[in-house]
Amino acid sequence: MTEDRRIPVDINTAVDAVIRELDRLEGLGKDELARSGIDLYS
């Protein structure tokens, strides 16, 4: 059996991380956003 090494993260901490990332991304200009590396691929 594989040991589960995941560490629980407080859900509010995760939500805060999402909000911070959105704050950051929404503040970027078009060129900065293009350079930020947002790319959806599979």
Place this chain on the structure above:
Amino acid sequence: MYCSPQGRIGELKVLKLGQVADAYQSSSSILADDFKTSPTFGYQAILFPPLQRRALTFFLDRVRPSLEAAHPELLRPDSHLFASSRNPNRIADTSRHMAKFFQRALGNSFSYPNSSNYVAYNLKIFQASTQTVPCFAP
């Protein structure tokens, strides 16, 4: 009346562009019709709380247009909402992108190696971001 705090967050990634308009007309949920029990139940709600709405708006306004410029077929209502930038006929591997984001934001010790953990974790995030629980009649 069926009230559920669950609502198949994982189905977000298989939405079509044309289904987005429905999302913005709703206060809290989107109706999904692409899941394993859909032949029996038809539709099921996907939670669509404010934080998720904000993220999707950003994606549609600032990120997807560059994909649409490169692949005009992504303007079609039946195109994948989260299409792969390498192959617009495929859905992007959103679970991998989410895992990478949280590993970067919260530390490399954080991981969820399979899709069920991804779905569960995102469900908790979206639940935590809103007090709204969707209620609808099947």
